[in-house]
Amino acid sequence: MPELPEVETICQALKPALEGHSFQKIQLNRPDLRYPIPYDLESKLAHQSINLVRRRAKYLLVDFSHDLTLIWHLGMSGRVIIEDKGLSLKPSLHDHVVFTTSGNQRIIYRDPRRFGFLRLSSTHQLNEIAPFNTLGAEALDDPHLNGCTFHQCLTRRKISLKSALLDQKVIAGVGNIYASEALWQAKLSPFRLTNTLTLAEAERLLKALQDVLRRAIAVGGSTLRDHIHPNGDIGYFQHELKAYNCEHKLCAHCQSTYLCKTMQNGRATYYCKICQQ
DNA sequence: ATTATACCCTGAGTGC
DNA sequence: TGCACTCAGGGTATAA
Numbered sequence: 001m002p003e004l005p006e007v008e009t010i011c012q013a014l015k016p017a018l019e020g021h022s023f024q025k026i027q028l029n030r031p032d033l034r035y036p037i038p039y040d041l042e043s044k045l046a047h048q049s050i051n052l053v054r055r056r057a058k059y060l061l062v063d064f065s066h067d068l069t070l071i072w073h074l075g076m077s078g079r080v081i082i083e084d085k086g087l088s089l090k091p092s093l094h095d096h097v098v099f100t101t102s103g104n105q106r107i108i109y110r111d112p113r114r115f116g117f118l119r120l121s122s123t124h125q126l127n128e129i130a131p132f133n134t135l136g137a138e139a140l141d142d143p144h145l146n147g148c149t150f151h152q153c154l155t156r157r158k159i160s161l162k163s164a165l166l167d168q169k170v171i172a173g174v175g176n177i178y179a180s181e182a183l184w185q186a187k188l189s190p191f192r193l194t195n196t197l198t199l200a201e202a203e204r205l206l207k208a209l210q211d212v213l214r215r216a217i218a219v220g221g222s223t224l225r226d227h228i229h230p231n232g233d234i235g236y237f238q239h240e241l242k243a244y245n246c247e248h249k250l251c252a253h254c255q256s257t258y259l260c261k262t263m264q265n266g267r268a269t270y271y272c273k274i275c276q277q
Numbered sequence: 278a279t280t281a282t283a284c285c286c287t288g289a290g291t292g293c
Numbered sequence: 294t295g296c297a298c299t300c301a302g303g304g305t306a307t308a309a
Contacts, residue, residue, distance in 0.1 A: 077302080113288080131305090266282075
């Protein structure tokens, strides 16, 4: 699924198509995704001006001028497709929602596994409802996040570093790819317990995580299965992955150990047994 | 309280 | 070619 860099890429692509426009039509091709789609989505949103498209963690947020925010999560396999004007793409069985904008563009939400969802919230109360009321610091560009606060947040718990990075209450936006990448880059074991981390190690991890995320955003995220830029381009960061999907490849740090893959809390984890301690 | 596990769902890939 | 099986970028309700 889209993690932070992929959702950010989608967010940036949606901005020019949506901000200052409105939805003329919202076509629901099924009543539910992970949860029921609000039945009154179209009547509440159509012809209302869109102020802002933004991202929080892995959520896309579309703010309307009448204090409504469309919360849009893409689950594991969700894709957003912005059609060129006048062009009509071949429909897919999994095109669940089709938005038509006042700019006469069609925006298609395609999600084979349907782990994604759409919800509505009052804009000014968004941070008081789940999951936004418990989300951790934004992994990038959060003024309250630094090595010190990250260290405090980690040492308060006793879970593996990999689980901590995936826990959206600890830090928001990180998923399985970038958790493995950041731990590899920081030379920290995914099995290391959070309460054993020194301040210097927490700083190193945060720096590595932010570096990986920024580099991924710069090239449009990672295209492994489903993620494609809404205009049809693919992301390129999969070519720069040093750990994720790299089992049996030589570790780029030590050049002498093959990376291994293990299941950790039900998710694949990739790491170097020698470099990551 | 925190921390693990099962599960939602389809499609792609593998091995027989 | 077909079938059975595993795994996949996430989050949540449960159980321990």
